[in-house]
Amino acid sequence: MSRYAVKALLWTILSIPAILMLWSFSQGKVLTMDLLHPSGEMSVRLMILAMLPGPLSEFFSLNRFFRAWLAIRRNLGVAAFAYALLHLVFYVIDMNSVAAMLDELGIASIWTGWLALALMIPPAAISFNLAMRRLGKNWKKVQRLVYLALIIGLVHWILLDWDWRPAIVHLSPLIVAWILRNLSRRRRHKMQRSMT
Numbered sequence: 033m034s035r036y037a038v039k040a041l042l043w044t045i046l047s048i049p050a051i052l053m054l055w056s057f058s059q060g061k062v063l064t065m066d067l068l069h070p071s072g073e074m075s076v077r078l079m080i081l082a083m084l085p086g087p088l089s090e091f092f093s094l095n096r097f098f099r100a101w102l103a104i105r106r107n108l109g110v111a112a113f114a115y116a117l118l119h120l121v122f123y124v125i126d127m128n129s130v131a132a133m134l135d136e137l138g139i140a141s142i143w144t145g146w147l148a149l150a151l152m153i154p155p156a157a158i159s160f161n162l163a164m165r166r167l168g169k170n171w172k173k174v175q176r177l178v179y180l181a182l183i184i185g186l187v188h189w190i191l192l193d194w195d196w197r198p199a200i201v202h203l204s205p206l207i208v209a210w211i212l213r214n215l216s217r218r219r220r221h222k223m224q225r226s227m228t
Contacts, residue, residue, distance in 0.1 A: 042104055046111040049074055050118055057122075064126040071119040072145075072189065073202075078112035079182050080206050087206075087213035106159045109178060113156035116149050116185075141191035144184050151181035182206075 053071060056062045082105050089098035123145075127133045136142045155175045158164075164171050186199040193199075 039107065042107055043111075046078075046107070050115065053118070053122075064122050067122045068119060068126065071115055071122055072185075075112045075115035075119060076182065076185055076189065076199075076202055078108050078115060079178060079185070080202060082106075082108035082112060083178070083182070083206055084209050087209040091209075091212035091216040109175075110156055110159050113152045116152055119145075120149060141188060144188035144191060148181045148185035148188055151177045151184065155181075 049070070053067050057064065057067060085098050085101035085105055089095075089102065092098070124133070127136070137146070155178050158167060158171060158174055167174065182203075186203060189199045190196045
């Protein structure tokens, strides 16, 4: 299968939840407010999936599986941003007026969502090869905004639900991956020191 066919298949799979949400909404089967949670949750899940292969491949060593995962990491990140935009679209439809949205802007559970979305814009905007070449090392610095966007997005989730457990369950694989990467780096550092 060619690289383009793989990407097409990947984007088809990534778009299925969005298509199902939009179809349910268009058929009047669900209220707009009922689509806020799944669209936001999908964004968080895809962000985490995009962040996992880096630290895991550092711990377990780079193999074919992690190379394939790393190759689609940017696609997962862009899809996470697309689901965040879909989340915004459902919010705008649900609120039904700019005035109502502005009235809510001072609420912590709302402005954290706006801030998380704003932080996702720069990394999504430079998620293509030409941007990587032109920005050089600065490309990674911009991409690191995603980490802050994820944390603020999870705070947004917790403040809305008043239940920290689902957000932490989603974050836990990434926490484990970061711990494993840290252990791997310490182990390599000790080996380098023992050799000198």
